[in-house]
Amino acid sequence: DIQMTQSPSAMSASVGDRVTITCRASQGISNYLAWFQQKPGKVPKRLIYASSSLQSGVPSRFSGSGSGTEFTLTISSLQPEDFATYYCLQHNSYPLTFGGGTKVEIK
């Protein structure tokens, strides 16, 4: 099975900051990587699929990149509503696997 490792597990940032979260796969997954955002008490919301494709309705400050085993989610200018936990998900093969999550907190 493919293991997904996210870093950092938590971070503090200020409104307006550029934020980068990394996800590494234990083996190559081409570009089949999605990113989800989850706020407390809410269901996950998918931001990105296929590494860099923005889901409809997601603000353009979110972007994704990478292929093979290393991927990044970038928030170009952090907004108050972006404080949340972010998860990567490989959709290359079953079983699907999530990363451990990155909690983005207010500095």
Next chain:
Amino acid sequence: QVQLVESGGGVVQPGGSLRLSCAASGFTFSSYGMHWVRQAPGKGLEWVAFIRYDGSNKYYADSVKGRFTISRDNSKNTLYLQMNSLRAEDTAVYYCAKIGIAVAGTRGFDDYWGQGTLVTVSS
């Protein structure tokens, strides 16, 4: 509008069984694969299982393989998760989800998630 409503959660002793249901409405249920995803209290997301639109293929996380069974009744627009030999580490909120990306797919359709049902495994 699309609705997914889970039911069947509760408290069960270790080694026990439970069947979760997910009632779907607002879309052609029989045309889409469906997932179960869980989240232990204060922890991250864990993908559990997937079933193809017609029930012909099923996939499981290693952590539940051999103990959990995903199934569906397209005539009732309902998804199920039969959970046997439950362990304390199965304690979680269980979500059913229509995730709009395919394995090795490059198209992204809307996701829909239920609000989840809590399963607690404790003596």
